[in-house]
Amino acid sequence: MINYENKTALIIEDFAEFARSLRAMLNEIGIDDVDLVNTGESALRACSEKSYDIILSDYNLGHGKNGMQVLEELHFHNYLKPEAIFIMTTAENTTAMVMGALENQPDSYLTKPFNNAQLRSRLNNLAAKKEALKPLLIAISKGKLNDALQLCEEIADSYPKYKSNVDKLRAEILMKKRQYAEAMSVYETLLEKRPIPWAMVGLAQAQMAKREYQSAMTVLKETLVKFPMVLEAYDLLAECQLKENEPEEAQQTLKEAIKRSPRVIKRQNKLGEVAEKNGDFESSIHAFKQSIRLGNNSIFKTADSYINYTNSVSHFIEADPQAVPRNLINETESYLKEYYKEYKDDKVSRMRGNIAEGLFLNHQGKQKEAQKCVESAKSLYANIETMLPGMAGLELAKGLRELGEENLAEDIIKDAVQHNFEDTRFLEEALPHLNDKSILEKGKQAHRLNSQGIKFFEQGSYDQAIDCFIKAIEASPKNVSIILNTVQVMLKVHQSGNGDASIIERCEGYLNSINNLSPDDDRFLRFSELLRLTRVIKQELNG
Structure with missing residues (x-):
């Protein structure tokens, strides 16, 4: 028998009468601690402040996020504890809705209307299973x-x-x-x-x-x-x-x-990418358009959908100008306006928009307008404080090269390769566009030294390890991962009592050299933690 007395529950439901009915059902089952919210946004706030055992969410929540997008974001932010139960409830039963909801893996799905006995039965089964698996789920999550x-x-x-x-x-x-x-x-x-x-x-x-x-x-x-x-x-x-x-x-x-x-953004984006490479621009345009539409209120909304859509339209114009309908040009102009409004505070996104728009205009024969976009992009690049992400750098370099900015394109692609040499997928796509191949040998040398340094550290040969890491950075001074590896090992050497204060100064210098790493970069959290630890140790040394 499941004991619900100490359980907490959240009901996400925009229809007030049904929400109250659900709360009464849960009270009857034995759950007294029940919170009600009527929007996806308020649900996320509630989950960020309180850890719930049971969440019942309607799929359709009026304006704003729907139930599927709420579940996506709960997973994204790790707001759900491993043993929590999430049940999607809805009166809608179209295949597209059901499949889209199920792809986000709720624990169960209840079609309205349902009664107390049905809810109790479902909860009992789920709670018994989660209780049995709880230690395992927690171990995995940790x-x-x-x-x-x-x-x-x-x-x-x-x-x-x-x-x-x-x-x-x-x-x-x-x-x-x-x-x-x-x-x-x-x-x-x-x-x-x-x-x-x-x-x-x-x-x-x-x-x-x-x-x-x-x-x-x-x-x-x-x-x-x-x-x-x-x-x-x-x-x-x-x-x-x-x-x-x-x-x-x-x-x-x-x-x-x-x-x-059809309601999964990542799949629409993937179809768009593949279709574009296949030269099927009508299919790629349609897929990227769907990803823009689906992105409304979603945690997975990105600038990529707009940029990829605009680039697909540009390639369509380039391939067959006569086949492009006027309404597609108008639609693209409308999406670009929406894009600039959405990402007005992000210099990298604005620069990407400038280049995509420049190509769009250039393929229509509007060279003067395209050049204005190029000049705007160059001005933004001169004032960007953060490191360009690898794929964004590649995209910008290819666009700038096509728009006649060969030198700037080469500088951007060289930087991107040096910062992301260990990313094999990126490297495969970037190398054909890199003119100066000399940095490849330096990158390989740096990675050999990095591997040797790790081996020396594991063997307890700390001086040799540090020597290898220093040489690795000298060979590839812009490689983020090598710098992070170096700092991490140096800090461990210092903490083991085998280093001196100069190591901490060196660590701080290395981290400062990559302090323009974007918060969106996967490596940013590791960078932030190493920088925090370095400063703590430095403060302790200075008394």
Whole structure:
């Protein structure tokens, strides 16, 4: 029997009468601590301030964020504790809505109207499962993967009813630990008994991690024959097809997924990217337009959708000027105005907009107007305080080169390569556009020295480790990851009592050299923590 006395609940519902009815149902079940909000935005504020055990959210919440976008953002900000229960409720039952909601993995889905007995039954089942799995879910959320594997054995023995859930989590833990062969063994053992959608998808993911793309494609195609509504299988199949140089097939696969679930921004953006590379500009324009539309109120709204849309229109004009309807030109101008208004305070985004608009105008034969955009972009670049993200730098360099700014384009692409040398996906796309290839050898040398430094540190040879890291930075002084590695090891050397005060001064100098790292960069949190620790140690040394 589940004890609900100490449970907290949040109801997200814009229809006040139904919200009160839901609260009465929860009170009758035994939950007294129940909060009501009527918008997605107020729900997120509530979850940022209070940790709820149970959340019931309507899908349609009027203006603002819908229930799916609320769940997306709760996951994004880690506002949901591992054992929390999230149930989506709605009277709408269209395939597009249901599939879009389910892709964000609520714990359950209830179609209105439902009664107290139905809600109680659903909550009892979910709460019992979450309670049994709670130690395992918490261990995973804290990154204690070895402990989590041990808990898998214990929970499977204690709760045989949830063995399938434990098997799924065990395989996912092995994937996180990069023990792909072991994960494959778990999936294959399960699939010997019967076809299970998540096990087939998991097996394919393990094969992809081992770069066995043909094998993964076979599994994914079989999955889609048996379970055509498993949307993740389409995304993974498209990824494999791109790896195997089958871009037309990848585009078709993504289209099939979007027919079933059109409300996912990332999938629309991916379709747009693939279609554009295939020269199918009408499809890419449509996909990017959908991603702009879906971005309203979403945490996943980005400048990329607008920029990619505008660039696709430019390529369409370049390929066949006569085929471009006037209303598409007008629509693009309207989206650009919206873009500049939305990102008016972001210099990098404004610069990207200038270049995209410059190309758009240039392909229409409006060279003077295009040049004004170029001059605006150059002025912004001269005053940008943050480091350009790698892919944004590549995009800007390609656009500037096409608009006749060869020298500035080369400077930007060189900076981007040096800052992001370890990003293989970026490097593959960037290298064909880099004229000065000499920095590649310096980058390789720096990474060799970086690896040697890590090995020396692990062996306790601290002086040799630091020597390697210093030489690595000399070879590639703009590489963010090498600088962060160097500082991290130097701080550990100092804390172990094997360094002196000069190490801290050097760490601060290295971190100051990359203090223009954008807060949006994946490495920014690590940079911030190392800078904080460096300053704390420096303050202690200065007494």
